[in-house]
Amino acid sequence: MRLFKTSLIIATFICLVACQSVVDDINDNNPNKIGVVDGQTLFTGMQLANTTAQSGYLNWAAGVWTGNFVGSGRFAPVQNYEYGNTNSNTPWRNIYVGVVKQAREIRSGIEVTNKNFFYGASKVLEAYAVGTAVNVFGDVPYSEASNDEIPTPKYDSQTEVYTALQVLLDEAISDLQVAGTSGGINEDIYFGGDSSKWVKAAYTLKARLFLDVRDYSNAAAAAQNGISSESESMKYYPPAVVLTGDTNLLNQFFTGSFPDDLTTEGSFLIDLVGTGASSRNNAKTDEVDRAAYYYDGVDINLSGIAANNEPMNQISYQENLLTWAEASLRSNSTNFSSALAKLNEHRANLRNGVYFSTSSGIYDDYVEADFEAGGIENADSSLSKEDALLREIIEERYVTFFADILSFNDIRRTEKDxxxxxxxxxxNTGSQRPQRFLYPFDEENTNADNVPDIADIFVKTQINQ
Structure with missing residues (x-):
């Protein structure tokens, strides 16, 4: 794996979208002299690279495969389950050069103020970035990654990487608890240096990674220490400077050079929150406000989820509540009441406008009878009340994680159900669903002996076999 110059341009879709940078001039340093840069300066660039990796191309392509979007034009091949590995180059570089390399540089002994904070937060970011990579690619470099002395790092197995990331997050939590910072760190564009919020995000990320591998009891336990309010959600707040393209990444895509390559019109998700035959609305649910937040009646809402200044969820309160609900129910069917309580907590936030503006939508609390035979969530009496609740939680996760890689992760994970x-x-076509992204063309050119021989995007990763 080569050490590339860290791009300061959010090149989320370098082959398809001619968008401007939200990170210009963050890191114009010679990568061969990276040690002369102080750690806190590197940290901001890491966060921006992470935002790009988490909220850019991978999300959009996965969204076509999970019914969030319909692809056309340059996304027509993706719509037809075709994928060129050159499309993986930029996300991979953002993860391994933009995040992992910089995280390890911060912890290499270079000058860093508030060492415990930056060490801990950099470990969370590294776990976050690699956690996404290992889920969508499968086996990935980790133990030897981003080491200048190992130009061709080995690939660790998917399960080994998941285990290692949990250890890294435990270290991060310990560092951050010792740091005890409450703010005043300008280089931290997610939380402003509030270590307690980083700890909450780390626990929610632990819950996500445990959920990925179906370790539901540990996922539920981690979620209990995770994000507990919307103010604790990890978000990127774009400056919304339109002239320089410093805007929400969905906004960049849909107002950029190729706005017709993706659409939400006619997508399965939009139909699900709409009012047609596929609608999920019932006596206690009216999705009119969420539908309006996502969709303006023609395409994605450029004044809603894709507004130029709309914050972009990274690790969120919504995710933590829904992971807690699902994992607790899956770990023990006797947890029906506590799982329902977490779902209802999430629904209360929906009706109170915590996640997006509400006016006429309905998100009334569910009760146990709604999931029993003949209830509104089990009208045909085909499921146990536990399975009926689980189905609703899974569906709620799906509509919550619009344009989010978590949707792709969930669709593949729940295929065992x-x-x-x-x-x-x-x-979209045929009878197989894509299971992964292909390894980058650049990686195959520079590390060919170690890159796993994966034939196509339909090969399941280790955790989903």
């Missing part, structure tokens, strides 16, 4: 529990996203 009974068909009745799965979100029935239709195939």
């Amino acid at each position: 009974a068909t009745a529990l799965q979100v029935p996203v239709p195939f």
Whole structure:
């Protein structure tokens, strides 16, 4: 793996979208002299690279495969389940050069003020970035990654990397608890140096990674220490400087050079929150406000989720509540009441406008009878009340994680469930669903002996076999 110059341009879709940078001039340093840069300066660039990796191209392509978007034009191949590995170059570089390399530089002994804070927060970011990589690519470099003395790092198995990331997050939590900072760190564009919020994000990330590998009891335990209010959600707040392109990344895409390459019109998700035959609305749910937040009646809402200044969720309160609900129910069916309580807590936030503006939508609390035979969430009496609740939680995660890689992760993870529990996203073509992204062309050129020989995007990763 080569050490590339860290790009200060959010090149989320370098082959398809001619968008401007939200990170110009953050890191114009010679990468061969990176040690002369202080750690806190590197930290801001890491966060921006992470935002790009988490909220850019991978999300958009995965969104086409999970019914969030319909692809056309340059996304027509993705719509047809075709994928060129050159499309993986920029996300991979953002993860390994933009985040992992810089995180390890920060912890290499260079000058760093508030060492415990920056060490801990850099470990959270590293775990976050690599956690996404290992989920969507499978086996990835980790133990030897971003080491100048190892130009061709080995690939660690997917399960080994998941285990290592949990250890890293435990270290991060310890560092951050010792740091005890409450703010005043300008280089931290997520939380402003509040170490307690980083700790909460780390626990929610632990819950996510445990959920990925179906370790539901540990996922539920981690979620209990995770994000507990919207103010603790990890978000990127774009400066919304339109002339320089410093805006929400969805906004950049849909107002950029190729705005017709993706659409939400006719997508399965938009139909699900709409009012047609596929609608999920019932006596206690009216999705009119969420539908309006996502969709303006023609395409994605450039005044809602894709507004130029709309904050971009990275690790969120919504995720933590829904992970807690699902994981607790899956770990023990006797947890029905506590799982329902977490779902209802999330629904209360929906009706109170915590996540997006609400006016006429309905998100009334569910009660146990709603999931029993003949209830509004089990009208045909085909499921146990536990499975009916689980189905609703899984579907709620799906509509919550619009344009989020978590949707792709969930669709593949839940394929092991009974068909009745799965979100029935239709195939775009054929009868197989994509299971991964292909390894980057650049990586195959520079590390060919170690890159796993994966034939196509339909090969399941280790955790989903």
